[in-house]
Amino acid sequence: MDTATPRRTRIQQEKRELILEAALEVFSTNGFRGSTIDQIAEAAGMSKPNLLYYFRRKEDIHETLMQRLLDTWLAPLRELDDIGDPLTELRSYIRRKLEMARDFPRESRLFANEILQGAPRIMPMLEGELKTLVDEKAAVIKGWMRTGKIARTDPWHLIFSIWATTQHYADFDVQVRAVLGPNRGGDGRFEDAARFLEQLFIDGLKPKG
Amino acid sequence: MDTATPRRTRIQQEKRELILEAALEVFSTNGFRGSTIDQIAEAAGMSKPNLLYYFRRKEDIHETLMQRLLDTWLAPLRELDDIGDPLTELRSYIRRKLEMARDFPRESRLFANEILQGAPRIMPMLEGELKTLVDEKAAVIKGWMRTGKIARTDPWHLIFSIWATTQHYADFDVQVRAVLGPNRGGDGRFEDAARFLEQLFIDGLKPKG
């Protein structure tokens, strides 16, 4: 197998990074079909043919971006571990996911765009790698419930709701800011969200009586 | 003002409905820029010039669709009322929103697409009508908290989290189904979600000690 990418010169490394950064910006705000190679080239400060010298096709850029995204995107869930205290573990997971929504909103939107369109390019990964990971972590959570450490619920839907609530602050950012208005929609909105989500999930998941 | 639309013949009424239905299908799965007039025309079973006889520009279709969407989309929140029992009111709201995600997933995706792209066409409505409505309902919820009927939290973020969790089952449907697998990802997934969300929000919002 030659899945190892033979990247040659240092210039190529740098230029490819530059293109990927520009493409992330453009793709995440316009979607795949809504973005043009010219836009990406301009954002990267180079001509279109020059860009196509580093990535032969528009799809190649998107594919590279998506592969790279998925690794970092699932990292927080991978870290969810059986070792620590359940409520602490869940709290850290929620906080990490919310930090990602705050620090990497473009990645979140890129992912959301792909899923919205029916996930044509990453469907196998959803049914494979992602499902396996979620099933595994759902089992961990189920274990916590069995020992009475947290209240009983559906672990899968619990994970969905954590995804939904945290990513909402990246994907629906304009709506959140518009509704909160100039005062509460400022930089503090993520801390407010963190406080709220902690109360919702952690208090809500404490074992009953 | 002539905001009243002077629709003439019955044929025009029907054909416009046909086009809007087709456009909803196409727009919601491909986004605005990702959709072509030809696609919509074919889905509506007519030729492109014929479609353009009823809607002069592609944007007109999208605009009409969006206006119509916003009315029905906010209806559940408008129904949230000060009269009934707070927890019952919230439970109904969550259930209605989840039913909309189940019964009108295309509308949800159309809206999500618009917001993801930065809400270029409905920004005024977000800052105006929507913000006003949410502020109003947040005040209602705050009243419930003041009288100790439900636990104290941030009403705005509570509303966001209800939106996020319910719409997730429409917007991220492919991911939900992929992760749940063939067994649990079937028709029953909305009932499972309803049970989970009720527990999360209602139990979590019961007044403490």
Place this chain on the structure above:
DNA sequence: CTAACGTTTGTCCAATCGGTCAAAAATTGC
């Protein structure tokens, strides 16, 4: 200096896009 290699760009192309237009076809009013 020069040959070899990596990089950049101007030019071009075929396909697709949103939209026009005039003329044909269907419908309607009388």
Place this chain on the structure above:
DNA sequence: GCAATTTTTGACCGATTGGACAAACGTTAG
């Protein structure tokens, strides 16, 4: 039945798109 009106369509247009290509430019090793 006939004229007026509405509806439908084939042909077409300019703009934009993703991408190809060869020539030019830059860099480096000998």
